[in-house]
Amino acid sequence: MRATARPGRSGIPWLKWGVPVAAVVLVAAVAAGAAARVLYGAPPSEGSVSPVPNTAGPGKEPGSSRVELSPSATEHPDHVAVRILLQTHFNSINLKRYDRWKTTVVEEKQRRQPESAWREEYRTTRDGSIRVLRIMPGPQDSLRVMLTFTSTQDPSDAPPSMQVGCLRWRVVYPVVRDSGGLRFGVGLPESSLARPC
Known part of the structure; x- marks a missing residue:
């Protein structure tokens, strides 16, 4: 006896809506990440520190301590x-x-x-x-x-x-x-x- 596919289980209908939805979600996540990076900079991390201010003045050696x-x-x-x-x-x-x-x-x-x-x-x-x-x-x-x-x-x-x-x-x-x-x-x-x- 030959098996028949159950309605709704075929991969074809899922691909029709699943791939576009996944693409939209991916694009939205990338855009949100880029916007957050522009607004807030790199995310804070344990042990992260700000650079020591350069007290020598602009153009003076050794320059900014920012990496x-x-x-x-x-x-x-x-x-x-x-x-x-x-x-x-x-x-x-x-x-x-x-x-x-x-x-x-x-x-x-x-x-x-x-x-x-x-x-x-x-x-x-x-x-x-x-x-x-x-x-x-x-x-x-x-x-x-x-x-x-x-x-x-x-x-x-x-x-x-x-x-x-x-x-x-x-x-x-x-x-x-x-x-x-x-x-x-x-x-x-x-x-x-x-x-x-």
Whole structure:
């Protein structure tokens, strides 16, 4: 005996109204998201922080501490989390908040740089003009974040090979996933270049 389709169960009638309704819902959701982003900016996230105000004035080094992303970087699915991580990291340095800095790095990095050494290294440092150029995949579900930034410091606190008051950096930071979210891993060899401003 040949089976016959039950009325209302055929895929054809559903496709006639289901696909257009799904398309309308999708378009409405995208439009609402875009409107909310324009009106309110990126959604707040736990641990998100505002940039430290630039007290040096417009056009002064090191520039704004607000983390900016290139169009290429914003295409990465983790770009919001990476921006929040970087903003917290640089704000911690600018405000000399070791307790907050520790939340941005893995435990091994904390052990390598205890508070006394950290305070000595960053005692006169101020970072700004921070721009993420690319976010790339790394080994074992990690990321590599390529960015540029400017640091000002007492020349005696600059690297021994370039003891100047202002440096422009190009770095690649390793970023790993742990139970607390994204964190900076230990440094990569040959991963940073600096030149005087």
